Amino acid sequence: MPEQPPIAVAMSGGVDSSTVAALLVRQGHKIVGMTMQLWNQRRLPELVPETAGHGRCCSLDDVYDARRVAEQVGIPYYVVNFEKQFEEQVVQPFVEEYLAGRTPIPCTLCNNYIKFDRFLEMADAVGAHYIATGHYARVRYDEPTGRYQLLRARDESKDQTYFLFGLTQKQLARTLFPLGEMVKTEVRELARAMDLSVADKGDSQEICFVPNGDYAAFMSAYLKDKGIAPQATRGAIVTTDGRTIGEHEGVHHFTVGQRRGLGIAAREPLYVISTDPETQRVVVGGNDDLLRGRFIARRVNWISIEGVTAPVRAQVKIRNKHAAAPATVQATADPTCVEVVFEDAQRAVTPGQGAVFYDGDLVLGGGWIG
């Protein structure tokens, strides 16, 4: 009998991916552990806080933790350097999107182009067929349709399918999500039971390469590092009916639905309704002005179904923390786009974010909000 090819586990040094590696070893699989070195923290030293804590992307501590787990469970372990690809395909688009007045989600790009693409290539290179990650999501092969389906994780509070809507059938066919059927507390218990050194390590922050979530500071530091002079980004804050009521430092400081940080006192709470990088205008208004009944999702990727010809009922999620809202998803003249029509208008449909279409637990597909 030929030897089973190994499974390549993406190990970040956190509790989730460490548990995946240990679990697969316990199940008798041959494993190769790899940590993707994506971003050099020392590159923008002004952003690194003096009290360097956990949760920073690709810190030496994380690599140390991952290596220690690999030693503990007895698997070969390597650090693979994808810094160049990460910068080109995740960091640069992230900065460009903000400068263009949109609100990007780098995690989705990272999944599409790094974790489930470049990493899969590396798995191929070392003779692994499957890759496994610590994502909270489920994959299942559906015989009748012949498609790999993506499903929400059992632990709804940890579900990461919103960030995985770009995965292709080819990628899903080779992906294992061993934590998809577990809740986080079970994962920690399991990690403790297997005596993993990272069992009580804190969860990582939202955008791994942006310290403390201060993306505006990150952008300034990054643009300076690249030798790009900050463009004139000052502009006017105007109301929906066209009155100028203030000034701002650049549209990239604002995201649709934002209330704080406008620096304007008003009788009614004011929210950012839209931003326009062309004119550098930030439009503000009341909460009701944020409501949208429909929008176009672009560059749609279909997962559990082949596409839509007739309108399809779905629940559509327009940002990670959004509770998916009932809607109809219908084809448009452009086959790469669909129109989403909500049953009830939704607040802050934000350009640059993803729109993910669910049918219960099933991820039908998703696209980018125009």
Added chain:
Amino acid sequence: MSCLSQVYGNASSIHHFGQAAKQKLEAARRQVAALIHASPAEVVFTSGGTEADNLAILGVVRAPSRPQAHLITSAIEHSAVLATAAQLEREGVAVTHLPVSAAGTVNPDDLRRALRPETVLVSIMHANNELGTVQPIADIARIAHEAGVPLHVDGVQALGKIAVDVDSLAVDLYSMSGHKLYAPKGVGALYVRKGTRLAPTTFGGHHERDRRPGTENVPGIAALGAAAELAGRTLTAESERLAALRDRLEASVLDRISGAGINGARWNRTPNTSNIYFDGVDGEAMVIALDLRGFAVSTGSACSSGAITPSHVLIALGLSADRARSSLRFSLGRSNTAEQVDALADALAASVTHLRRISVHA
């Protein structure tokens, strides 16, 4: 092992425990001195090659205080030298990095042109760690000495691989590392020619003739001495054997794998090192694939996190970043056999074919 349990004393003590340790230390000093044709008093033990490089460069450059100082080194030095030079640069010392030819060697004429009245030290490695290329040390020494400048040579990769005679090479300082001679890690030595002005870089006791204060690593040093003696006895035969193995590997690779070639000159190299490019192949993926098959090879030097960046040595040779990333460094040693080399050539051929088929690009 006897050094760990039986020679317990501090070599600086007067009592008989200390005297036994002192004897071990001095025996090792004679053994190391004999390997490089030096006198025992010219050997200073250190914690390894990196400390030897630091002590040599910092010690000479800082020996007298001068308003201006200039250091000459090469672009392909080990980071123990490059990082030390960079530190001196931050302290106001001027540093020149001599270029190398595509063959991987420094041109002595470049040194002649780079010398200045304020030059205080030339530091050039004996054999390059990634290529094995041997530098024209005797010529370099002559040019440096004509200008009255001492020469430090990082000999970590050469010692035990090729004959080293500090007198015929006329070097003033020569760095050595224990584990490259199969002694344990964490011990090394610096040869300091009698009369060379060297300031200590650490302070404390009077060990090593005030040159390297700190209690000596007696077990490590004793092992280094024994390793030096063994290396001296086996050098000629082992060099021939390793060179034959390396030639066998290179012939097999060049014969079987298209788009592959040797980086640097094929002549005048240490016998154990070979650096080969495989166009269109990601070296990092190849290192992992080979490691999983039981072959430990490397690309350039590993960065602190364990990930890999293109080798500064290969870039200095004039290789494109792509070709540098497609290059692997092979180091053969005492335990390697012809069967292993043949198995490695098989694994390389299979890996290159596989990687080119799935086109993982560098």
